[in-house]
Amino acid sequence: xxxxxxxxxxxxxxxxxxxxxxxxxxxxxxxxxxxxxxxxxxxxxxxxxxxxxxxxxxxxxxxxxxxxxxxxxxxxxxxxxxxxxxxxxxxxxxxxxxxxxxxxxxxxxxxxxxxxxxxxxxxxxxxxxxxxxxxxxxxxxxxxxxxxxxxxxxxxxxxxxxxxxxxxxxxxxxxxxxxxxxxxxxxxxxxxxxxxxxxxxxxxxxxxxxxxxxxxxxxxxxxxxxxxx
Amino acid sequence: xxxxxxxxxxxxxxxxxxxxxxxxxxxxxxxxxxxxxxxxxxxxxxxxxxxxxxxxxxxxxxxxxxxxxxxxxxxxxxxxxxxxxxxxxxxxxxxxxxxxxxxxxxxxxxxxxxxxxxxxxxxxxxxxxxxxxxxxxxxxxxxxxxxxxxxxxxxxxxxxxxxxxxxxxxxxxxxxxxxxxxxxxxxxxxxxxxxxxxxxxxxxxxxxxxxxxxxxxxxxxxxxxxxxx
DNA sequence: GAGTGGTCTAGACCACTGT
DNA sequence: CAGTGGTCTAGACCACTCC
Numbered sequence: 001x002x003x004x005x006x007x008x009x010x011x012x013x014x015x016x017x018x019x020x021x022x023x024x025x026x027x028x029x030x031x032x033x034x035x036x037x038x039x040x041x042x043x044x045x046x047x048x049x050x051x052x053x054x055x056x057x058x059x060x061x062x063x064x065x066x067x068x069x070x071x072x073x074x075x076x077x078x079x080x081x082x083x084x085x086x087x088x089x090x091x092x093x094x095x096x097x098x099x100x101x102x103x104x105x106x107x108x109x110x111x112x113x114x115x116x117x118x119x120x121x122x123x124x125x126x127x128x129x130x131x132x133x134x135x136x137x138x139x140x141x142x143x144x145x146x147x148x149x150x151x152x153x154x155x156x157x158x159x160x161x162x163x164x165x166x167x168x169x170x171x172x173x174x175x176x177x178x179x180x181x182x183x184x185x186x187x188x189x190x191x192x193x194x195x196x197x198x199x200x201x202x203x204x205x206x207x208x209x210x211x212x213x214x215x216x217x218x219x220x221x222x223x224x225x226x227x228x229x
Numbered sequence: 230x231x232x233x234x235x236x237x238x239x240x241x242x243x244x245x246x247x248x249x250x251x252x253x254x255x256x257x258x259x260x261x262x263x264x265x266x267x268x269x270x271x272x273x274x275x276x277x278x279x280x281x282x283x284x285x286x287x288x289x290x291x292x293x294x295x296x297x298x299x300x301x302x303x304x305x306x307x308x309x310x311x312x313x314x315x316x317x318x319x320x321x322x323x324x325x326x327x328x329x330x331x332x333x334x335x336x337x338x339x340x341x342x343x344x345x346x347x348x349x350x351x352x353x354x355x356x357x358x359x360x361x362x363x364x365x366x367x368x369x370x371x372x373x374x375x376x377x378x379x380x381x382x383x384x385x386x387x388x389x390x391x392x393x394x395x396x397x398x399x400x401x402x403x404x405x406x407x408x409x410x411x412x413x414x415x416x417x418x419x420x421x422x423x424x425x426x427x428x429x430x431x432x433x434x435x436x437x438x439x440x441x442x443x444x445x446x447x448x449x450x451x452x453x454x455x456x457x458x
Numbered sequence: 459g460a461g462t463g464g465t466c467t468a469g470a471c472c473a474c475t476g477t
Numbered sequence: 478c479a480g481t482g483g484t485c486t487a488g489a490c491c492a493c494t495c496c
Contacts, residue, residue, distance in 0.1 A: 052409050061494065269466070
């Protein structure tokens with residue numbers, strides 16, 4: 001199997017330090033020629049390494065060597081920016097959208113909302129050292145947070161909730177899965193549509209079974225390592 | 230994009246109930262011809278649906294419609310067979326191997342073992358309704374369980390640990406990730422080598438920082454849904 | 459404008475599965 | 478044995494990025 005040989009050759013270049021984290025690989029055409037093969041076979045090798053978390057691809061820009069993943073505990077931590085802050089890596093965040101919407105089915109179910117409830121939705125892009133690595137969606141029941149309805153500023157939802165509400169929630173309910181990127185997500189993250197994303201779904205429910213917050217993070221699987229303890 | 234149209238057409242067949250869970254799809258060649266395309270394009274559509282958890286593939290046997298996923302909480306449950314039992318679905322389990330080995334680096338780290346420690350390793354295949362869905366590896370420090378060294382029988386590690394040891398562990402430490410199947414795993418699970426597997430890594434550590442058990446489950450991502458609360 | 463990945467065609471041979 | 482997916486060749490055109 002040719003692609004396994006190619007995969008090993010590229011992996012060796014990475015592990016030996018010839019290709020440093022963040023560096024761009026030569027183009028598919030160049031690599032294919034240098035391994036005397038076709039782009040299709042070469043791409044099988046690259047896809048394998050991407051699944052293994054060693055490479056990632058940006059839409060029409062090329063293949064890059066993955067950097068060290070950030071360890072994230074979604075059962076205890078809602079604030080993904082705080083996680084970024086703990087690492088000595090430049091990060092920024094970009095507000096995508098803030099709006100008041102009728103709760104979609106998935107949101108209503110997870111927050112235990114009655115039909116026709118409105119939620120406030122905040123979405124945000126997470127960028128680590130220039131790479132767009134995650135889209136964060138936050139949903140709050142409007143009934144609980146009427147004062148947030150004027151959402152003109154850049155609101156830090158988690159810090160607002162922290163004092164008043166999250167202390168009542170002993171636990172977060174977390175779901176973890178893998179999904180193809182939606183059209184919107186792939187555009188936001190500069191990845192090809194349908195690429196694999198890791199999906200982290202956290203809901204904060206208090207003792208009275210009231211849902212305060214649903215947070216969904218769709219992230220590149222090579223950028224975060226999920227660890228719960 | 231042709232493959233997106235094809236993907237939607239097949240997804241529609243599944244959601245409408247024309248293709249029932251567990252059923253085999255027509256061969257790639259037949260499907261490609263019926264969509265007037267080539268196998269490569271068709272496979273892009275199938276791969277998308279596989280990532281979405283709607284289809285799975287068995288090595289050289291064909292593509293099948295996924296069945297409902299089993300919900301599994303790896304932060305509270307070590308016994309994956311108990312999870313299977315809760316669903317009204319036939320399941321079996323097959324002993325793969327039981328041996329005494331020098332602890333590999335990953336195992337020693339997770340269990341906090343000194344260098345040159347031996348561990349008892351038990352591996353097992355999980356089969357739900359005829360489909361091989363998971364490989365389970367269990368590692369126990371030999372020093373703590375000398376009586377298990379004669380491992381001729383089919384030992385249920387979890388039930389042995391439950392009474393004596395696991396009650397001391399308030400929490401399991403869990404890591405979750407996605408990896409390409411190893412050569413061995415792909416043979417055991419009848420999948421092509423390098424296919425995506427969900428990797429669940431649970432370690433039971435007591436209050437004295439002693440590791441009792443490391444369990445690694447490599448499973449087909451469409452067969453289990455990870456939910457922690 | 460040159461270069462990139464994204465998508466696609468139209469084949470081929472192989473190792474393996476199921477009968 | 479026929480049929481399946483696994484792997485591979487040798488191209489092509491497109492939309493987009495980068496310079």
